[in-house]
Amino acid sequence: MPPKRKASGETHPHKGKSQSSASQKPQGFKSYTLSHAYRLIEPGPVLLVSTGSLSQSTHNIMTIGFHMVMQHESPPLVGITLGPWDASFATLQKQRECVLAVPSVEIAEKVVDIGNTSAEDSEINKWDRFGLDALPATKVDAPLVGGPHVIANVECVVEDTAMVHKYNMWVLRPVQAWVSASEEEGGRMFHHRGQGIMVADGEVLDFSRRMVKWQEFVD
Template sequence: MAFEEVAIERALTFIEPGPVVLVTTFDGVKNNVMTITWTMAMDFEQHIVITTGPWNYSFETLLHTRECAVCVPAADLLNTVVQIGMVSGTDTDKFKTFGLTALVSKYVKAPLIAECLACLECSVIDYIESYGFFVLQVRRVLVDQGRCERRLIHAVGDGCFVLDGETVSRRGQMMTKLPPGL
């Protein structure tokens, strides 16, 4: 088997991050939602990271309000997720345009999205400007247990996506390594 060198820009297509998510904010006047393809779990203390910057309309709201909801869409929302990422909240009411149902959160003012598989209410606990990392503390998790489509969407980084496939459990082998509650 022979390796072939490819463009360095392809590196990230092999090291894809967590699932594509829809991050909602509320600026005191209106709700907004943005597609984020760079997500990462940091630890077992419910800290996660999303990456964004001033090119996203919700960026300033995240900095100012220090809260959001991270909503996890399933594979059946792929086209909507891509379309949300192609327009700006500056001039588009994304909830109305894409037929999203905003639900009231318990701990943050940002709405939950009823069409998603799961929603995490989060507080911003740190912002690492040099990388555009928002470190979030998850405060509440809601899951639509009755939702049939449960496959997550993963961005490869080149306009292509991978949808989750078969789930294989090794819980029995790993029980001593799993934190309480999992």
């Protein structure tokens, strides 16, 4: 049901807003802490980011929840937020390449633990500590994440660092992508709602036939 409109004296929503009207709650909604707004729209899926070099045994791995697709093609681009609080930051800065791995919900606990452990304060390589399989990538030195509960790996190079200083936002260009042969039909990804609360993918809804305006993006 649409919200009831005032019969008279109604102003344009963006004009002449008084202090009291600005503090009124829109019908059906309650105010939410602005600094927590990311919890409402953090899209996930939670990803693993591998950096460093497998051949030189300097590879590291961490967890991210902040990322976005930026461009389909010409070239494909992905943005990730990865900050100087991560040891991986310096490696990414130096090496300018990484792998984004998509874990399935079966290893969600492990993925959270990886995101709570730093190469800086861990004597043990996180790959060994968490029993991860490092597989050689084809276009970058950072390894792919192997194993039955990894849905995909995307080898990336750094395309643009213009927003790193201000936002810790790296624009990456995928150069090779791999999907697990066994999970192809639907490994369940999981998404971060903030505070360590995750939600796993559920039912798949196929609306591809309604994508009449966007046929070029339907296989």
